[in-house]
Amino acid sequence: MGDVHELPRPRVATGHLAERIGQPVCFVGRVEKIHPTGKFFVLSDGEGKHTTVELSEPLNEEISGVLEVVGRVTNQATIMCMSYVQFREDKSPFDLELYNEALKIIHEFSEYFPFGTGRNN
Numbered sequence: 848m849g850d851v852h853e854l855p856r857p858r859v860a861t862g863h864l865a866e867r868i869g870q871p872v873c874f875v876g877r878v879e880k881i882h883p884t885g886k887f888f889v890l891s892d893g894e895g896k897h898t899t900v901e902l903s904e905p906l907n908e909e910i911s912g913v914l915e916v917v918g919r920v921t922n923q924a925t926i927m928c929m930s931y932v933q934f935r936e937d938k939s940p941f942d943l944e945l946y947n948e949a950l951k952i953i954h955e956f957s958e959y960f961p962f963g964t965g966r967n968n
Contacts, residue, residue, distance in 0.1 A: 851919055851929045860950050861896035864924040874898060874916045874926055875934075875946055881910065887925075890914060893947020899925040913941040 851871040857863075859872045876890030876898060885905030889897050900916050913934040918926040934941050953960040 851917060856917055858950055858953065860892040860894065860947060861898045862894070863954070864898065864920050864926070867920045868922055868924065869920060871917070871919050871929075872926065874900075874918075875913065875941075875943070876916070877913050877943060878911050881906070890916070891943075893943040893945075893950070899923075900928050900931075901925055902928050912936050913943065 854871045856871045856873040857867070859867060859874055864872070874890065874892070876892045878888060879891050879897060880889040882888065885902070885907075887899055887901045888906075888910065889899055891897050900918070901921065910931075910933060913936060914931050915934065916926055916928050916931045918928040918930075921927050
C-alpha cells in the first residue's frame, strides 16, 4: 500500500469520502468534538458536514480550531489519521466555506488540477 505521505493525497470534503475508500486523502476541517479516550475526533468541513478521524494512538496534545489531516479512508468512510497540522488562527481566521468552494472547483475541473483530485488525466 505504501506510505500515505509518498502517494498523491487529493483534497476532499466529507461528501467525497465514500468514493475514496482505502485511498490516501487530505482533509481540512474544524474540530467539533474529541472523544474522551483521545482515540478519535470529529471535524466539520466547509458545508458543516461531519467526518470522524481515527488515531492509532491517543492524542497527547490539546487540539482545537482548524486542522489539516492526512490519512487513509476506512471502509466506514472515516479517516485513519497518519498526521495532522493545526492551523494558527490567532491573526486571521481560516475560511472553511471559501476553502470548500475551492474544493468544488478543483473537483469540477480536475483536468486542470490533477494533483488536487488524485486523477492524473
